[in-house]
Amino acid sequence: MAFMLLLALLLLAPAPAAPAADAGPAWLGYAQAARLGRQDRRPIMLFFSAPWCYLCKKMRRLVFSDPELAGRLSEKAYAVAVDITREPRLGEVWAVKQVPTTIFLDPQGKPALRLTGYQNRSTLGRALDFVAGGHHRRTTWEAFSARP
Numbered sequence: 001m002a003f004m005l006l007l008a009l010l011l012l013a014p015a016p017a018a019p020a021a022d023a024g025p026a027w028l029g030y031a032q033a034a035r036l037g038r039q040d041r042r043p044i045m046l047f048f049s050a051p052w053c054y055l056c057k058k059m060r061r062l063v064f065s066d067p068e069l070a071g072r073l074s075e076k077a078y079a080v081a082v083d084i085t086r087e088p089r090l091g092e093v094w095a096v097k098q099v100p101t102t103i104f105l106d107p108q109g110k111p112a113l114r115l116t117g118y119q120n121r122s123t124l125g126r127a128l129d130f131v132a133g134g135h136h137r138r139t140t141w142e143a144f145s146a147r148p
Helices: 002-012 030-040 054-064 067-076 088-093 121-132 141-146
Strands: 044-049 078-083 101-105 111-116
Touching: 030 044, 030 078, 044 054, 044 088, 054 067, 054 121, 067 121, 101 121, 111 121, 121 141
Parallel strands: 044 078
Antiparallel strands: 044 101, 101 111
């Protein structure tokens, strides 16, 4: 009897909370980010991925989950995660040929930087600074990212 009661309690107890799969920046929908970006004059980061993409999952797990980067991203830009299997039209509009692809748009919605493949925290943070700081209007990504 005691065993059955213990078993029932274990089965009814709430499971421990698992870390959110999308831990990281406050992900927005494309239309919402576009509206807010124009309104607040902040850049938009489009992260194109697919459920079958190992490197996309790795970026979510190792890069976007970093609290410092996620905080900076949420503060300086609007982040949009685009699953190309669910929103293939956006992939076509932005000519995404491989995932992961990260595209930063300036506050006017114009492409400012396109990064293909896996990007680590350092590179993504530098890319955020490049676009959010307006450096993309004065220099190339190659010259900016080569600076110490």
